Amino acid sequence: MATIKKTEFKTSKMKRLRNIGIYYTVFGFLLMISFIFTNLWRISIIGIALLLIYFILKTVYKKNRIETKLTKQQLQLWDFSLVILPFIYVLLASWYVWRPYKQTIILPQNYEGIVAIQYDRPNGQKEKWTGGFLGIGASRIIKVDTTGIAKTQFKFHNNAIPFLGVKQNYQNKGGLKIYYENDLDNEIIKDADGKYATYESNKGICVFFSESRYQYDPIIIFTVTNKKHYNYFFMNKKEKDIWMHKKQKKSNFYIEEPTHVFNEKFNRYNNL
Known part of the structure; x- marks a missing residue:
């Protein structure tokens, strides 16, 4: 037994x-x-x-x-x-x-126009932090000058795990905050973090993320302006249809129509 x-x-x-x-x-x-x-x-x-x-x-x-x-x-x-x-x-x-990639974008007082942030540039801003506790939950500070351009020496972290083949598509969700330098207590538009293409406030000010919002690394582009000035920066529906037709003709793959596309005047931002 x-x-x-x-x-x-x-x-x-x-x-x-x-x-x-x-x-x-x-x-x-x-x-x-x-x-x-x-x-x-x-x-x-x-x-x-x-x-x-x-x-x-x-x-x-x-x-x-x-x-x-x-x-x-x-x-x-x-x-x-x-x-x-x-x-x-x-x-x-x-x-x-x-996890969100926390960034605090500080614009010049009452700035209206296009903002382009370029990462991993030798002549860019050094890494500075705000908030958090003992380094946990802190946000990187990026100051934009009057030209609307900001360059950083640090890279845009994509939170990827290469071995697993996983990468986040919306790193900014809950992480990107945009302020005017004279009002650091209130975001220009609360939760305008880039997950969506359009953010509007009841004061008429809007934040529009261009098609380049998908190109998180090494650049992110958005426009702060009054809604009535939209056509000054972006293509209207007819112009966008023509632009899409030309772009689709050059490609063998389906191209999803972006919500906002810069017009000819600001076309250089489409190619940054």
Whole structure:
């Protein structure tokens, strides 16, 4: 009877390796078909590796157990850690990729016009910070001159994880704040962070993000102006249709129509 218990105990050791391998493989597969966490599927590689080790030990080396000095309680803790690790992996990866890239843009008093911020330039502004606690949650300060141009020595961080192939599309969400230098307590328009193309205030002032808003690295462009001055900076519907037709003709792929396109007068900003 004691021998039977011993055999069951030995077999359970190998089952532990097999079950964890299956768990990680299935977890990765579920991530792959989840749409939201698709690129995090690579955790299944760990599961496949564990299953491969299991089959090699089981078939080649005829192993029925893996020698260990851990106690039963320690093994249970180890099992629990391995079970929750994939969830921690998803939470940390999601937090890292989707955290906002905090920037505080300061414009000259009553500035109206185009703002272009160029990153990673040798002659640009050095990195300065505001807010946060012990460096956590702080925002980079970018001062724009009267020409509407600002250059920084630091890069625009894209929060990417190259190995996983994940990269955020809306880094500015909740992170970009735009102020006038004479009123640093109130944003020009609250939450005008670049997620959307148009932001309007009840005072008539608007912030328009051009098609270059998608080109987060190394430049971001937006326009601060009164709504009635819109056509001074941007193409009207007819002009934009002609522009889109020409652009589509040069491309073999479908091009999504941007909300705002600079007119001929400011076309240079389309090519920065």
